[in-house]
Amino acid sequence: MMGIGQIWSxxxxxxxxxxxxxxxxxxxxxxxxxxYVSKYTQKFTGLMYPYIQIKFPEFSGExxxxxxxxxxxxxxxxxxxxxxxxxxxxEVVKDSQTxxxxxxxxxxxxxxxxxxxxxxxxxxxxxxxxxxxxxxKHWHGYKxxxxxxxxxxxxxxxxxxxxxxxxxxxxxxxxxxxKNGKEYYAKxxxxxxxxxxxxxPPGTGKSTMIAAMANxxxxxxxxxxxxxxxxxxxxxxxxxETSSKSIIVIEDIDCSLDLTGQRKKKKxxxxxxxxxxxxxxxxxxxxxxxxxxxxxSGLLNFIDGIWSACxxxxxIIFTTNFVEKLDPALIRRGRMDKHIELSYCCYEAFKVLxxxxxxxxxxxxxxxxxxxxGETNMTPADVAENLMPKSIIxxxxxxxxNLIDSLEKAKEEAKKKAEEEAKKKAExxxxxxxxxxxxxxxxxxxxxxxxGKSKEEVKExGKSKEEVKExGxxx
Numbered sequence: 245m246m247g248i249g250q251i252w253s254x255x256x257x258x259x260x261x262x263x264x265x266x267x268x269x270x271x272x273x274x275x276x277x278x279x280y281v282s283k284y285t286q287k288f289t290g291l292m293y294p295y296i297q298i299k300f301p302e303f304s305g306e307x308x309x310x311x312x313x314x315x316x317x318x319x320x321x322x323x324x325x326x327x328x329x330x331x332x333x334x335e336v337v338k339d340s341q342t343x344x345x346x347x348x349x350x351x352x353x354x355x356x357x358x359x360x361x362x363x364x365x366x367x368x369x370x371x372x373x374x375x376x377x378x379x380x381k382h383w384h385g386y387k388x389x390x391x392x393x394x395x396x397x398x399x400x401x402x403x404x405x406x407x408x409x410x411x412x413x414x415x416x417x418x419x420x421x422x423k424n425g426k427e428y429y430a431k432x433x434x435x436x437x438x439x440x441x442x443x444x445p446p447g448t449g450k451s452t453m454i455a456a457m458a459n460x461x462x463x464x465x466x467x468x469x470x471x472x473x474x475x476x477x478x479x480x481x482x483x484x485e486t487s488s489k490s491i492i493v494i495e496d497i498d499c500s501l502d503l504t505g506q507r508k509k510k511k512x513x514x515x516x517x518x519x520x521x522x523x524x525x526x527x528x529x530x531x532x533x534x535x536x537x538x539x540x541s542g543l544l545n546f547i548d549g550i551w552s553a554c555x556x557x558x559x560i561i562f563t564t565n566f567v568e569k570l571d572p573a574l575i576r577r578g579r580m581d582k583h584i585e586l587s588y589c590c591y592e593a594f595k596v597l598x599x600x601x602x603x604x605x606x607x608x609x610x611x612x613x614x615x616x617x618g619e620t621n622m623t624p625a626d627v628a629e630n631l632m633p634k635s636i637i638x639x640x641x642x643x644x645x646n647l648i649d650s651l652e653k654a655k656e657e658a659k660k661k662a663e664e665e666a667k668k669k670a671e672x673x674x675x676x677x678x679x680x681x682x683x684x685x686x687x688x689x690x691x692x693x694x695x696g697k698s699k700e701e702v703k704e705x706g707k708s709k710e711e712v713k714e715x716g717x718x719x
Contacts, residue, residue, distance in 0.1 A: 372396035372458060375466045377482055380474035390485045396465055400455035404600050406593040406624040407449065407586065418582060419461060426556070436556035439547065441575050443567040444586035447625035450563040453586065454493055463559065464490045470500040476542030480551050491559045498569040501538055540571060547579045588621040597624065601631040602640040609644045616651035620658055626650070 269278070304311045374396040383390055402412055422438045429436040440457075442450040458465050466486050473479050486492060494500060545551065547560060562580060564570060575583070589597075591614045598604045630647040633639075 372462065373464045374398075375464065375486075377466075377468055377472055379472045380478045383478075383481075390482055391466065393464075396458065398455035398459070400452045401459055402456050404596070405449065405452065405456050406589065406596045406600075406628070408590060408592050411584075415457075415582075415584065416460070419457065422559070423461060423557070429556075435548075435553040437548075437552060437558040437560060438582070439560045439562070439580040441567070441580035441583045442561060442563045442586060443583070444565070445588070445623060446565055447623035448586040448588065449624050450586055451495070453584070454491065454561055454563075457559070457561075458491055461491070461559070462489070466490055466492045468492055468494050470494060470497075470538055470543075471536050473536055473538050475537045476539060476545070479538055479542055479546050483546060483551055484554055486555065486558070488555045488557045490557075491561060493561045493563070495563045496565065497562045497574075498564045498566050501536055540574065544573060544579070547574075589617060589624045589627045591617050593624055594627055597628050597631055598644075601628060602633075602643060604640045604644075607640070607644060609641070609648065612648055613644065613651065616648065616655065620651055620655040622651060622654055 269281070273281070300314045300317060301311060302314050372395070373393040375391040375393040377391055378389065382388060402416060405412060426436055442453055444450065454465065457463075464487060468482065473482065483492075560580075562570075562575070567575070567583075574580070594613060594617060595605070595610075598607075598610075627647065630650050631643050633643055
């Protein structure tokens with residue numbers, strides 16, 4: 245039996261022989277023969293080693309963007325490497341709910357079957373972001389971006405949202421149906437997006453509703469400020485830069501821009517008017533300082549035009565206090581698919597607020613509050629302000645009594661306002677009636693004057709006839 249020393253010496257001799265043969269092969273064999281030998285050598289090796297090696301670069305593309313496949317695999321291995329690997333390294337990762345992430349150390353290997361779960365793990369661990377668009381004139385330059393973002397940390401949830409439970413359940417079901425509707429939207433030939441119009445008086449929870457939807461769907465929020473967008477083409481560029489699984493929001497759209505399509509154009513003087521031509525640099529600066537040129541047509545194309553199909557799984561939300569001011573083409577079905585009215589606080593919404601702010605599910609004062617809420621209008625924001633304890637000595641009963649006082653005051657103010665409006669209406673009607681009566685009397689006087697004048701003309705005509713007759717007699 246050979247010893248260990250003899251085995252090592254034979255291995256060394258074999259390795260040296262292989263290296264010598266390979267050197268002779270590379271030096272003396274013609275290139276076309278080397279190609280055939282390499283080809284069949286690889287086939288032989290493939291029979292003995294059935295695995296295929298695929299390399300995923302960390303950065304790819306013309307702009308060397310981080311590869312999504314690489315990120316998905318890294319996320320998957322980070323979640324599963326601690327079960328098998330013995331050497332791990334810790335990294336601080338931004339935009340993650342678990343900022344300290346463990347991954348395999350260099351030159352560490354594990355055997356695992358990748359089942360495409362990387363994206364699901366990344367979506368589960370990522371932090372939501374709140375984006376806002378930068379002014380169009382700041383898009384050019386080194387490291388310039390169209391969107392800026394911060395971490396979205398709004399705590400609103402549907403469980404704490406003050407509204408009718410039936411309407412809340414209807415909205416949740418609609419969102420779930422949309423989120424699971426990728427194949428359905430492809431089947432019917434529509435872009436995978438949905439529009440929501442939130443309307444109602446100020447303080448009824450439109451912004452809170454958006455935050456609750458974002459947290460429920462686990463979507464990023466893009467807060468689009470139209471006044472910072474220079475023209476329609478910039479609006480399309482912003483749309484392209486948004487990601488899937490996102491909510492695009494335009495708040496108070498009735499106040500953002502004049503979207504009626506009837507804007508007054510400012511008169512521009514030509515050089516023929518006798519004035520010296522302007523400096524081109526100064527002219528460019530004036531053009532940049534002009535307001536937004538986004539039109540209603542551009543916004544409509546942004547919502548459901550061809551460019552709106554770029555990407556998928558997007559929600560577009562408009563909010564307004566005065567829905568009647570919006571152009572019907574902007575909010576029709578197909579653009580704003582679901583209209584949600586957020587009105588004044590009802591009794592069911594009050595119970596949610598009482599539970600949120602006071603941890604109270606029932607109280608002897610609830611029937612009084614229910615009656616007052618049915619008789620007067622108060623927004624959920626005002627109700628919540630009254631329910632919030634202002635000092636450490638205020639208990640739930642004190643807060644409920646404060647709400648009752650506010651409701652009674654609001655009721656009296658509404659009654660007084662209604663009486664004043666009725667009185668003013670009666671005065672306006674009386675003034676209008678007097679004006680109509682005076683106008684009618686003036687018309688009658690004019691008719692009488694006209695009739696009197698006609699009688700005088702008739703008399704004069706009669707006299708003329710007599711003169712004609714006398715003239716006839718003389719003849």
